[in-house]
Amino acid sequence: MWRYYEQFRCHQGGGNECADQLAKEAITKGDPSLLPKPLSYLKVEIKSAALSIWQDNWDNGETDRSTHDIVPRVSNKPVGWNREDIMFVTGHGHFPSYLLRFNLRTHDNCSCGEKGDPIHHATKCRFTLSWHFQTPTVSLKLQWLKNILTNNLSRTRLRLLMRFICDENNLIVEDNNRALIHPD
Secondary structure, eight states: OHHHHHHHHHHHTTOHHHHHHHHHHHHHHOOGGGSOOOHHHHHHHHHHHHHHHHHHHHHHOSSOHHHHHHOOSOOSSOOOOOHHHHHHHHOOSSOHHHHHHTTSOSOOBOTTSSBOSHHHHHHTOGGGGGGOOOOOOGGGHHHHHHHHHHOHHHHHHHHHHHHHHHHTHHHHSOOHHHHHHSOO
């Protein structure tokens, strides 16, 4: 920055030779990173670099693949899901399959005897019959889930299902002690 001031000072005294010398020095020995850039430009560059790193990590990660299939692009903008939607998509919540991962359960079965994951509760479980959706085929499962999340009526039903699962957890998640005493 001081070189610019010196350059102008030389011009004021009529010393074009001094200005020419400083300009030549700046071209041959100057550091291009010293050129000032507007703050807005730097913010855009940093945001772009951060999103790129985030996207690479998201694409190459080993966890949350079901969520990645639904939301493949990272963004700073929220997807518009509430707590119940997130719990269903990620499988995090009062599901036996989730609780087993943290050794909070000895098995991943629902009280009805089948594997207690979100799809089971939304399509097959006899305890959640009032909120059932049509069972998707394996090849259309991703599209089925996307359709539920984009249809307001389906999302409302999904939210009611998730609230029921949270409120009536003792009905859905069989107690370990009870399971040992009364195996089905």
